[in-house]
Amino acid sequence: MVKRNYYTCDMRGMLSFLILFLLSKKSMHGQEIANELGKRKGIKPSPGTIYPALKGLNEAKLIKETKSGKIIKYSLTPIGKRVLAIAKRKFCQMFMDVIA
Template sequence: MRYKYGCDMRGMFSFQILWLLSKRKMSGEEIAREIAKRRGEKPKAGTLYPALKELRMANMVNGVRSGRTITYSLTAHGRICLRHALTYFCRSFGDVFNDAK
């Protein structure tokens, strides 16, 4: 993933994962449920796990296995990327939100 701070909104799914993990450690299933609460549908396994793999390979997220579940959490680098992405996100879409309520 890139998170250029320019004109690129291809990272929304990974962005949301990073944001959720900034709140608390979660398993893949928990992440899927949190996204479902917001988007209305659970991301499929074929969407979620490749994204988590990308985030791990980019050293933004790490995972600790215990039994059959893996608990994912942000790395220091992930926290920095999230902060930049948040700034970009709010600057890009802040007025859309303010407008909507």
């Protein structure tokens, strides 16, 4: 039961990192996130991929859920914003020249 470290941006946390990034641009519900990931990746991820990641981010208080009807809107918490900023710096350090 060790708490997960979302700061380190190693290769294992890339999905969660990308979700944080997407939510930093716009609050979304699960299916919207899945669709956006699908556009980037080419294939829309399964519910078994996306919801566990959202659950983890929520439990770590990096995102919060706002339910209205059957739809749950996800948005970044202040902590989430700080963590994302750090992870983004690490990401750039790692992949800067790959994109250039």
